[in-house]
Amino acid sequence: MKYFVKRYKMFLIVLVLMGIFFIFDRNLGRMAFEKAGFTVKEMLFVIPPIFVLLGLLDVWIPRETMMRFMGEESGLKGVLLAFLLGSAAAGPLYGAFPVASVFMRKGVKFSNILVFIGSWSTTKIPLVLFEVEAMGVKFALTRLALNIPGILIIAWTLSALLSDRQIQEIYSLNTEKHI
Secondary structure, three states: OHHHHHHOHHHHHHHHHHHHHHHHOHHHHHHHHHHHHHHHHHHHHHHHHHHHHHHHHHHHOOHHHHHHHHOOOOHHHHHHHHHHHHHHOOOOHHHHHHHHHHHHHOOOOHHHHHHHHHHHHHOOHHHHHHHHHHHOHHHHHHHHHHHHHHHHHHHHHHHHHOOHHHHHHHHHHHHHHOO
16 A cells, blocks of 8 residues: 555645545536546557557567667668657657657667657647648748757757766666566
8 A cells, every 4th residue: 555655646646636626616626627537538549559569669670770770870860760750650749758768778879869759749740731731831831940950959969968877877767667
C-alpha cells in the first residue's frame, strides 16, 4: 500500500482536488471529471498502437542500422531523417517520448532525438495541411520557415550546453528504466 501511495501520489492528489471541486462547485467538478475522462480515453486509443510500433521498431531495426542512419556519425542524413520521422508522426506529443526512449537505446545522436521531438511537436504533416486550409499557405509556410531553424537551433544549443557526461547520464537513466 505504501508503495502504491508513493508511486501514484500525484494522481491521488489530483483525484482529491477534483473531489473537492465537485463538493464546492458541482458544475466545475463535473467538467473536471469529464475532461479527465476524455483525456484517459484518448490516451487509451493512442498509447497502445504507439507501443506496438515501438516494439516492432525495437525488434526489427538493429541498433547498428539506427546508429548508421541517426547516430553520432550520421551528419545531415540523421537530421533529415529525424525531421521526416517527427513530421510524419501521428498522435499527440506525449507519444514522441516513448519513441525517443527507443531511439536512445538504439544509439541515436542526442541532437537528432531533440530534432525528432521538435518536429513531432511543430511540423507534423496533418498540422501543416490543417493550417494551409484554415489560415492559408502564406501563414503555414511562414510558420514552418520560422520553426524549422528554431528546432535546429534549440537542438544544437541544448546539445552544446550539456556535457558529454550529462548526455550519457540521460541515456543511462533511460536504459536503467527499461532493464
